Amino acid sequence: MPTELVMPHEAVERFFGRLIDEGPVMGPRERVSQPGFIHFDWLSDAADLRLNYQTTTIPPKKAFFPPREVLFEFELTDPLKITAVREAESFTLVGVHPCDLAALRMLDDAYAREPAEACWPANRARARVIGVDCMPDEYCFCTSTDSCYSRAACDLFLTPIERGYLVEVLTPAGEDMLRVSDVSEATDEDREQAEAFRREKAGAMTARLDATPEELAEILESEEHTELWKEIASRCYSCGSCNTTCPTCFCFDINDEFDLGLTGGRRMRSWDSCQLAEFALVAGGHNFRRLRWQRVRHRWYRKFVYLYRTFGRPYCTGCGRCSRACTADINIVDVTNEIINRARERDRQGVQG
Amino acid sequence: MIDHDAVPPAEDITRFYQPELARVIGKWQMTEMMVLLRLQPASGERLDHAPGQFLQISLPGYGEAPISFCSSPTQTDSFELCVQSVGNLSEALHDLRPGDFVGVRGPYGHGFPVEDMRGRDVLIVAGGIGIAPLRSLINYMADRRRDFGRVIIVYGARNPSERLFVEDVEAWDARDDFETWFTVDEPDETWTGMTGVVTVPLREVEIDPARTTAAVVGPPVMYRYVAMELLNKQMAEDDILFSLERRFKCGMGKCGHCQLNDLYVCQDGPVFRYTQLIGRTEAIEVWAPDEQKG
Amino acid sequence: MSHPLFQAAEVLDMAIEIERMGLAFYRGCTAARASEQAAEVFEFAAEQEQQHIELFARMKRDLDQYTVPESYPGETLAYVRGLIGDTIFATVDEAACSAEEMPDVDSAIDKAVRLERQSIAFYSGLREVVRPSEHDAIDEVIAEEHRHIRRLVALQHELGGGD
Structure with missing residues (x-):
């Protein structure tokens, strides 16, 4: 105490x-x-x-x-x-x-x-x-x-x-x-x-997720939810605002800067965004998340599955910043609940069928 | 809990990002696009890499990029990197001369599990520039020949002029204790060897699947066709090793650039057992030519 | 195998390549002009292959068009040929070589049926290396090849051949 x-x-x-x-x-x-x-x-x-x-x-x-x-x-x-x-x-x-x-x-x-x-x-x-x-x-x-x-x-x-x-x-x-x-x-x-x-x-909290973090991770792991990601991606601009405003995003880029005199400079570390098309680009033009829906999907899986499984809690604090900042009005609570509810609906139909 | 009293010196804080100097002691133009650099750490200390590991090479002002070692760790006085000309940094690296300095940090990642491969037959499948990291493993096995069973090398290049490490290749070919299969996809009048992609000779290779470990490195297109051939040979998924290419920025599983589903290629790889890649949707690269659809 | 190695679109690429080979075979047989009847059979078969190429191309357009970027132009096709070369293309070559010495419509149709059966076996193998969600596309290719065989066999009976 x-x-x-x-x-x-x-x-x-x-x-x-x-x-x-x-x-x-x-x-x-x-x-x-x-x-x-x-x-x-x-x-x-x-x-x-x-x-x-x-x-x-x-x-x-x-x-x-x-x-x-x-x-x-x-x-x-x-x-x-x-x-x-x-x-x-x-x-x-x-x-x-x-x-x-x-x-x-x-x-x-x-x-x-x-x-x-x-x-x-x-x-x-x-x-x-x-x-x-x-x-x-x-x-x-x-x-x-x-x-x-x-x-x-x-x-x-x-x-x-x-x-x-x-x-x-x-x-x-x-x-x-x-x-x-x-x-x-x-x-x-x-x-x-x-x-x-x-x-x-x-x-006073009006927004809430319809599943516990563990249930959500299991739902995301159970299938790929590709159709939903494509729906979300059709609205997303890949602007990266969700990453820029996120308190738990910690990815970065490393780049060099020359002084004007070209005799010296500095190596910089700067925030980066997994929603930008070039984030997973490799030499030779290969891109491992070239499609927008793959990048949208990656953000959800990273927060609610990958880091959740590593550290035992979702890497989302419920601050709502990504929803407020989204230029396409994509709301993290609405999308997550849509995933949860579609999965449960499929389960119900599966049980009945 | 964070210790508020302990702020270490600046160079300790940035030690992960800060390169050591290495001197260029040799440079060879291997093909139009590929240069081989032989380097020596300025500190005189060995980097002690494993075959399949990579390091970050940098030129201040031009930035930093990951490159796999292509020399064997048994070569102790220096190490070699194969640099493909693809951008500002690599073009600047192509302009280096013996005596020049570069920045290096590493080695990073999991290389080929040479201890687990002891006593086993090793099937090398190299496509294009994939021969570079595999040369490290092949020359390691050449120097530790008794540690391994059969060594079978299948190497395919696009055309004869794009074949890398021709001297090494001839030396491997000349050894009685290496079985070699070389092919090119687009032969010219000088070529007298096999024709076709690497899977063509691979199909002819007879192996004992229970005794064999396969080490596979090549362009993205190659992996699945090779996987299919190896699985058709009844190889266990666990015995198939793939080395994957990603754009590592930090090398310590933090920057996020090399993430493959839940794995960090720079830490968990770049060499993976095929078993690890099953079910990981981002292992096999996909893209749509119609960008708007993305 | 229970995990996907290939996308259905890539299998369709392979199918198109196989159909092209089939088309070349039937055109070769037609040109050999063994008999009026045989020429008709092979023209029909060639027409079928042409339709299949169009069908598979359409199916591919309807799918998400996934292709792994090539490190040089034609790389994927080189691997596709490497993969199916020994099974299908060898049959095609062998059949094409003997087309001129094959005046008998009955045995020509037999060869064509064998070729189609091998294609089906090949597609069935590939079915195991695509995502389950994409099985439908491969099944459709297989069903189309079965229909093709049935037509060839029916034609054989019509012409008074077969068993």
Whole structure:
């Protein structure tokens, strides 16, 4: 049982202001050029922090896995000189929803699987994380993916209550952050209010998957569902927005960049998308997922079968970002439920026939 | 749990992505499109690869690409790679001269299971540039000849001018303890050997299916026809080894580019037992000429 | 074997190639002009093969057209020929060689029937290496070849030959 404290409303801005004074803080805030649009960015003033926000377009994984990052720089001297490039400064990532916390843990596991990748854990080790609870919109379905109540990968977790936030202290680093803050012991009343918030959250969830993750994996494994993938693919533009906005997508590309003087440059790692036609392209023009439906199918199987079987949970947090971002209005819940329901309908007919 | 106190040095963090330098000590133009590079790690340390494994070769500014070793690990002072001219990087590699440096990292992947193949007959089926990774295995067996039973080499090229490693091929042919079958699909006036694709001589080869392991590398079209011939010879699916080509970016099962259903070719392969590929729909490549249908 | 090695479309490619060979055989027999009656039989058979080529081409268009990209033009066809060469094409060659010395309509039809039977055996073998969902297409090819045999045999009886 973690320690539970209460941070009253009047102490919140002071607390985050002090964190900003201590070092860089990234959190949900309005985009300067686009009022009303909340995204994860660096904060210079605690007043800009928006802890009560709807799911961002780009998930906070970008704090640890930037869309583009330098791996090393090279100079074309003789012999060649290669210099590793890494950010080393510590920072704090605040205001992370439970679904995105669950995603951080998934990427911890995915990158740690032997042979382990080192950029992600090194970036993770630089940061403290503060989570915050939220209310769902019509795209959220985190109760179906076991991430509604996630406290993974965070040091403190905040739940809105009447007099401020109920603060769950989950690690020594979290305890350390609170050392000079105006926090008090939580009462049973505070705890009951936090519990009520969680009940309300779960109750407000309108979207849900019609099968458990295990049932879904079995349904996907039982047959190829080719007709359905073709139907979905006929609407898909292969734009890759679903991958770009996904908190659990971790594929990447590696490319070189020359400086203008052509005497040096850098090797870059950047986000990539399995929905793009060239993703599985091999020398000689061979493409192992050339057809759009094969790529659409791959996304579902990767999230709900392959990684599920490897790590024991679906690599989907129910955040709904892919559905919100889809330029063709393809909704992950609708498509998944269609698969489930068609499979069950076939089973029923099979039993009767 | 993430350890907030332990941020390792930058070069440790990027060690997976960071190449070691290797020096070009030899270069041969084998065909119009293919160049053989002989390389030596600048550190003097051996890469210690297994036949069938690959490494990532890079030229800063041009990027990085996976290439299979084509020399045997028994050749310890250097290693060789066969580079096909297909893009910016490979064209730049074709321009290298002895003394130049390249970046290398690896070896990666599961190569041919030479320990499991000890004492067994080995049937090599090579199509086109598939001979390159198989040359590593063949020359390994040549150097460890007593570890293996019969060694049967079936190698098909499109035409006589596209045959690779002609000197090696002649040496294999000259050995009493190798059985060799060479064919070309499009013969010219110089060609006196067999005509047809690799499955034509393969059908003539008599094997003891229970004692034989087949190692198959070739262009995508070839695999299924070869599989059919080998299965017709009553070979067990587990004894048929295919090496698959994918576009590996990281080599450590993370970047996703080489994923074949639930497998990462760079980690689980590139050499697979045929058994592993059964039921995996992305193992056998398909495409529609009508792109719009996709 | 219970796993798919080939797509039905590829089997149809093979079928088209076999039919082309058959067509060449029957045209050769027709040209030999052993007798008026025999010429009619072979013209009929050639016409049938022509129709089969069109049928199989149409069936292929109706399927998802899967082809593995070739590393050089004609690579797939080279493997198809390598695969069916020893079974069907050898029969075709042998039959074509002896067509001129085959004035007897009865034995010519026998040879044609043998050729068709071998094609059916070949398709039945291939049926095992395509996805179950694509069995229908292969079954249709086989059924078409059976119809072809029945017509040849009926013609043989009409002409007073056969058993």
